Amino acid sequence: MIRPLSILVGLGFSVAVLWAFGSGAYVAMTEGTGELSAEYAIHEKPHGPEGGFSFEGPLGKFDRAQLQRGFQVYKEVCAACHGLKFVAFRNLQEIGFNEAEVKAIAAATPVPGIDRNTGEATTRSGLPTDYFPSPYANDVAAAAANNNAIPPDLSLMTKARKDGSNYVYSLLKGYGEPGDPEVMAKYPEFETGAGLYFNKYFKNVNIAMAPPLTTDGQVTYAEGNPEPTIQQMSADVAAFLSWAAEPKMEERKKTGLWFLGFMIFVTILAYLSKKQVWAGLKTGRKD
């Protein structure tokens, strides 16, 4: 009884879903499956700086000097619009600033506070335990100042996008890079609206962020550092944001290598003892 019933139910499900398949196929045949949108076709995958980032791979480490340069770019350029709310000033010690430097960086940054006498909202100078403040009081203010787009907090940016470190790098230096001419020629009606900027790495290729890095030397690096070209600054700030998103990466990889070695050792021992235990017993299957 159960099997004839199950055959009926099984046929029922398949007919229902094949019915949907049939009508889908009919639509596809009569109307076609639809064109790719221009944005979708023009969009390109990100790529990293030449030679890749120092922190890639199982042994990769952050380059402290690069992180400090990246921090400088963030502070002098990006911080005007983007917050970094999960990073505290004290965390900067992890990328090589000393205590006094951290104190000075914090003190130079106004953070929200209250007036001790009246209780009114004001700003005070930051302490190492404070977190990077958002440049805007709230989302409404942020949108109003940026042509209706809200500049996202950057603390987790490199983890919140696919291939994030390379993405931030490509995005920053990708303004003005034209799309593939063949693809562009296919979409003559494609245009970038007012207040938007063409960037083939952004998901819909029209981003509301004005190019933040526009000229070589926009940020002045201390002596002994590479030339601050747009590419170099983009790579540096992308590296800094990768650290901000995953500050425990070095600790993680270091612990991982040690633990992996240990597990391999234990597994070899386990294999040998399994062989030893089973040695007297014939297990090969002959049939």
Place this chain on the structure above:
Amino acid sequence: MSFPWATQYEPQNGFTKWMDERLPLPRLVYNAVGAGYPVPRNLNYMWNFGVLAGFCLVLQIVTGVVLAMHYAADASVAFGKVEHIMRDVNWGWLMRYAHANGASFFFIVIYMHIFRGFYYSSYKAPREMIWLLGVVIYLLMMATGFMGYVLPWGQMSFWGAQVITGLFEAIPLIGGPLKTRLLGGFAPDDAALNRFFSLHYLLPFVIAGVVILHVWALHIPGSSNPTGVEVKQESDTVPFHPYYTAKDGFGLGVFMILFTIMVFFLPNMLGHPDNYIEANPLSTPALIVPEWYYWPFYAILRAFTVDFMFIPAKLLGVIAMFAAILIWFILPWLDKSPVRSAKYRPLYRKFFWILMVDLAVLFYCGGAPAEEPYVMMSQIATAYYFLHFLVILPIVSQIETPKQLPNSITDAVLGSEGKA
């Protein structure tokens, strides 16, 4: 409940004698996973996954309890709490990555365990109850995983919860109120987050309870084996300890090596980047996908795009998605072939491998956007999925001529020597 030749537990010293008379826990362990439990001597590595699943459950409970110490189920702080765990809690990043990847590995292990069951028809008499309890465990795991994914309160958490609870709306009449009940509101918010956290903490212990029943039921007939021929004599078995403790130990080592590589070097590979963006009810992600282990069923859900016989497409999809798992419950009664192992069932073996390919297609389509050609692919694959279990399996088990079975496990292992 064991074979007559099983070694009997003998307390070795005063303390164990004293214990044995009052709380015979050592005896229980000895008979369950010790020398007192005879197991077929010919199990292959597919039989390692039960023990590995048990390990995963313990791992999830241990890391989960530590995470819960630092987490708060409040929609305004949950996302930040998870970052606090990642950045400020000692070894917090390890706990979180181990728990998140642990869930994925748990599902990989369970899928291997279930597919082993399909291939060797482990669900057949006298093991139906083991199988039924297994399907219950799997359903509980699905619910636990879904609710756990909501807790970090990222974009995928929020929108996943929105989509999945929205499925209940397809149920006629009571659907709308039912969804509101589940969420404690009209959209996922504090109320939903709190009850999901509460249940996410509870369900693993319910699973642990069902696992005890599952293993208890297993110990009545004992494990099946790759030939599917039942144990007949002492030479068919070896004691669980030391034979299978050693083999499971090696399996666990291999598992741990793969798990270590994932947790320490590719911790976000199986996650979705959007979940590192805090939940925002005003911004819908371009593509809402559940975690990878739900993809085959998500593909079945979305394959029903057109109403059929006045049943709305959405309702059909929901019914089919749940039915896709629920039909496993009746598997023991659909497959009437007296032979268990696919090794001796040439026709069934072919269909088993087609089913694996079919599941791979469903998996792929479930993670893809709801566009062509994925929708059409998933429709064909969905039709085949139901045909396999409900039509092909009952018919094949009736018509196929199985190959000659070995007389006993010993015969299968030793060939002609065994007969002497």
